[in-house]
Amino acid sequence: MEKIKVSAEQVKHVGTLARLDIESHEIQAYQNHLQKILDYARELNEVKTDGVEPLFSPVYEYLDHYKKEKTYLREDKIQASLENEELLKNAPDKSQGQFRLNAVITEE
Numbered sequence: 001m002e003k004i005k006v007s008a009e010q011v012k013h014v015g016t017l018a019r020l021d022i023e024s025h026e027i028q029a030y031q032n033h034l035q036k037i038l039d040y041a042r043e044l045n046e047v048k049t050d051g052v053e054p055l056f057s058p059v060y061e062y063l064d065h066y067k068k069e070k071t072y073l074r075e076d077k078i079q080a081s082l083e084n085e086e087l088l089k090n091a092p093d094k095s096q097g098q099f100r101l102n103a104v105i106t107e108e
Contacts, residue, residue, distance in 0.1 A: 003042065006034045 011030045015022040022030060084097055093100040 004038050006031050006038065010034075 008027050008031060011027050011034065012022065014034070015030070088094045088097070088099070091099050
């Protein structure tokens with residue numbers, strides 16, 4: 001697999017998407033960090049996993065009391081929840097029975 005090089009333009013673009021105000025003197029540091037992440041992902045992609053059974057949770061493999069027929073999730077029960085008015089009583093802004101927030105996604 002070919003090594004991907006992170007450009008300054010890509011760093012700026014990712015910064016824009018993440019709503020980060022990246023200064024010009026910080027670009028090289030971000031470039032290095034992103035490069036290390038991509039290199040590690042490439043390295044992981046090259047690991048041979050043929051014949052390795054996937055685990056749903058690696059932690060359970062090491063617990064002595066774990067039994068495959070037992071679940072550690074809580075039982076799903078129907079129960080009373082808060083009324084809408086109770087939920088919204090401390091909301092700084094509400095409209096039509098819902099929380100009202102400022103837009104976080106804008107069109108470019």
